[in-house]
Amino acid sequence: MPPESLALIELARDGSRREWSFGDCTERSAAIAAALTDAGVGRGDVVITMIGNLPEWVWAMVACFRCGFVALACSEQLRADDLKLRLEMTAPKAIVADERNREVLEASSPPCPIIWIGDDGVTDPARAADAPDFAEMEGDEPCLITFTSGTTGEPKGVVHGQRYLPAQALQAEHWLGARPGELVWCTAATGWSKSARNVFIAPWITGAAALLHDARFDPEERLAIIEAEQVNVLCMVPTEFRVIAKRASPRPVASLRSMVAAGEPLNPEILRAYHEATGVWIRDGYGQTETGHSIGHAPDGSQPPAGAMGKPLPGIKLWIEDDEIVLDPLSEPTFFLGYIGEGARQVDGGWEIDDRQQGGPWHSGDEAHEEDGYFYFDARADDVIISAGYRIGPFEVESALLTHPAVADVAAVAAPDEERGAVVRAVIVLREGFTASDELVTELQQYAKEQTAPYKYPRIIDFVDELPKTNSGKVRRADLR
Numbered sequence: 001m002p003p004e005s006l007a008l009i010e011l012a013r014d015g016s017r018r019e020w021s022f023g024d025c026t027e028r029s030a031a032i033a034a035a036l037t038d039a040g041v042g043r044g045d046v047v048i049t050m051i052g053n054l055p056e057w058v059w060a061m062v063a064c065f066r067c068g069f070v071a072l073a074c075s076e077q078l079r080a081d082d083l084k085l086r087l088e089m090t091a092p093k094a095i096v097a098d099e100r101n102r103e104v105l106e107a108s109s110p111p112c113p114i115i116w117i118g119d120d121g122v123t124d125p126a127r128a129a130d131a132p133d134f135a136e137m138e139g140d141e142p143c144l145i146t147f148t149s150g151t152t153g154e155p156k157g158v159v160h161g162q163r164y165l166p167a168q169a170l171q172a173e174h175w176l177g178a179r180p181g182e183l184v185w186c187t188a189a190t191g192w193s194k195s196a197r198n199v200f201i202a203p204w205i206t207g208a209a210a211l212l213h214d215a216r217f218d219p220e221e222r223l224a225i226i227e228a229e230q231v232n233v234l235c236m237v238p239t240e241f242r243v244i245a246k247r248a249s250p251r252p253v254a255s256l257r258s259m260v261a262a263g264e265p266l267n268p269e270i271l272r273a274y275h276e277a278t279g280v281w282i283r284d285g286y287g288q289t290e291t292g293h294s295i296g297h298a299p300d301g302s303q304p305p306a307g308a309m310g311k312p313l314p315g316i317k318l319w320i321e322d323d324e325i326v327l328d329p330l331s332e333p334t335f336f337l338g339y340i341g342e343g344a345r346q347v348d349g350g351w352e353i354d355d356r357q358q359g360g361p362w363h364s365g366d367e368a369h370e371e372d373g374y375f376y377f378d379a380r381a382d383d384v385i386i387s388a389g390y391r392i393g394p395f396e397v398e399s400a401l402l403t404h405p406a407v408a409d410v411a412a413v414a415a416p417d418e419e420r421g422a423v424v425r426a427v428i429v430l431r432e433g434f435t436a437s438d439e440l441v442t443e444l445q446q447y448a449k450e451q452t453a454p455y456k457y458p459r460i461i462d463f464v465d466e467l468p469k470t471n472s473g474k475v476r477r478a479d480l481r
Contacts, residue, residue, distance in 0.1 A: 006209040008200070009183065009229060010055050013214050020055055028055070029062035030128035032115075036063060036094055037132055039113045043068035044142065044350055045093040048086065048110075049190070050074045050101045053214045056117040057190050058200050060096040065143065065165060068135035072145040072157075075191030076101055077453040083108035089157050089340050090145060139163035140337060142344065142351050146193045148289040149384060149393035157340035158193075158289045161355075165201065167292070167333035172202035174313050175285050177258055177299025180207030182232035187213070187222075187240060193289040194263060194389075197334075198235050208233070219248035230255035237263040237389030239420050241270050241282060246419065250277040258299055260285055263389030264421045265377045268306035275303075284309045286377065288364060289391075290356075291327060292334025294318060295375050308374040324381055325364040329357040383477050385412070388420040390455045394477070397424055397458060400451035404444060406434040411467050411475045415460050426458035427480050429466060436463035 001007070003023030010018045041047060047069045051057035057073070064071035072090055074083065076098075087110055095114045097105055105114060115122060137143070144160040176198060178184045184203035188195035200210040211229055215221070217240060226234060231253070238261045244250060256278065262285040275281050285296035286309040295318065297310040304310070312318045317328040329335040335357045338344035343354040356362075367378040385392040397412035408431040415425035428444070430436065441461045448457040468479040 001204070001207060005207075007204065008055050008058060009209060009211045011211070011213045011215070011225065011229075012054075018055075024125075025055070025059060025062065027125035027128045028123045029059040029066065030131035031121075031123050031125060032056075032060050032096065033063035033067050033132065034127045034130035035115050035122050036067070036069065036096070037130075039094045039115060041067075041069055041093045042349075043135055044070060046070045046072055046090045046145065046346075048072045048074055048090070048092045048095040048097075050076060050078075050095065050097040050105060051117060051190060052076055052098060052100075053190060053199070053212045054098070054117075055212060056096075056098070056123060058210075058212070059123060060117075061196075061200075063131075066134050067132055068137050068141065070142045070145060070159075073191050073196060075189060075453060077189075077455055078104070078191070079450065079452055080104055080107035081451060082453055083110075085154055086147065086157070087111065091346060137162040140353055140355055142337065142353070144196060145340070146191075146196060146289050148193070149391045149396060155393065155396065156342075157344075159337045159340060159344035160292075160334070161337045161353075164197075164292065164334050164336075166205075168197050168202045169205050170313055170315070170333060171197070171285075171287075171293035171296065172205045174298055175283070175293060175296030175310075176202050176206070176233060176235065176260060178203050178206040178208035178233045182206075182208040183211055183229060183255075184208045184233040184235065185211040185213070185226070185229075185231045186235035187217070188235070188237070188389075192389075193287075193292075194235075194237075197292065203233075217243075219244045223248055223250065226256060227253050232256065233258045233260070235260045235262075237261060238266040238270065239264065239388035241274065242267065242419050245270060245273050250274055252278050256280060259283065260296070262286060262293070262296075264386050266307075266309075271304065271306060286310065286366075286375065288366075290336045291329075291332050291362065291364075294327060294332060305371075305374050308371075308376050309368075310375065311373050312375070318375065320368060320370050320375075321363075323367045323369070323378070325366045325368050325375065327362040327364065329359065329362050332357075332362075335362070383413070385414040385422055385424055387414070387417070387422050387424060388455070392424060392456050396452055397426060397448065397456050400448050400456070401426060401428065401444060401458075403451065404447050406430055406440060406444070409467055411477060411480055412458065413477050413480045415481075417459075423459040424456065425460040425462065425480075427462050427464055427467065430463060
């Protein structure tokens, strides 16, 4: 892209607005690359970022991509224990962070230097000349780590290769559908797989600019920003579309020609409501942290079948086997290398990779059915809770609550919710001497928010005398749903 072309529009928390060109982004990412190099970071080393939806997050990520550093973007919602897990699993050589996250970062006792984005010179274009040359990388060299929740145990670190970056062109063209010179707003918070690919990578591949809004979700404000900034392509999770439809009034916007959603099932009634209000169909899509984007509705203006996630993107081979979505990894250009410790290991300052793309069919754990080439999501085949687009492992919630003195046993399950699709429900057995009460519910909810990322806290808590279990002692979660 020409250096003078618009790359980013920044809407800061203090209400200020600023535009950044591709030339600006090149210089400032080079400055951060120089700072990381000075801190001792080298090719293949892990760099953690803990920054909100700010240009500095984009520049830090680009700094890693250009130098062959392995970027691990962390959500600002993470707590000290969440960070300790990531520090132990990835052994980062440096952290790039916003000052507002100092308290939680220092509580996690990182064994590496922290580069604060507000410090003098960190993003100074004058430092760009000190950046190392662009690294020539192979497609199977590690590039990006994203953590994802599983059914049991701690979250897993998903390692993507360098191939992940250029391969975003497939979904950028055949799903996101932005055009040169347009403005794309992907509202995903930093630290999630959708933010890594659609906040700026996919828009830039198409020649579009990206909008960054560093503030909490507010339905009315979101509609006002779409109008004021003349957004052309809007990418949100279905929960955000549902909340806007319920608490605000979607309306036509002359600039807005495309809306896409992914991360959780999209209700057919929401499709109809937005089309009636705006004249634009929301196009659903599907992918996993491990696979990247796999299914979507083409940006051709046609009406999506109600309830359908879409069709496989061109070249991607998917099928239904025993009601489960199964993928041929060799057909998916953004497929991951492996999990940390399972196919992707840090050894003697480098990486040993047993590329999972070569490992045979990928069983997604997502149940679906197919009609006329379209895939329709049915349910998760395991106990992972999908709430407002977040994947939440029951073990993470249970582990947090079990450290509270009142909790003897607990099981976390999904409960249906009109806005979020599902919420976390914790079913708790109390220790002797504790009595169920509304006050205890509030205390436990607040405690969970303090122990782990707040999006995981149980919005519903019920107390029981005992949990239903199998003869081997495993909780029968199906009996609690």
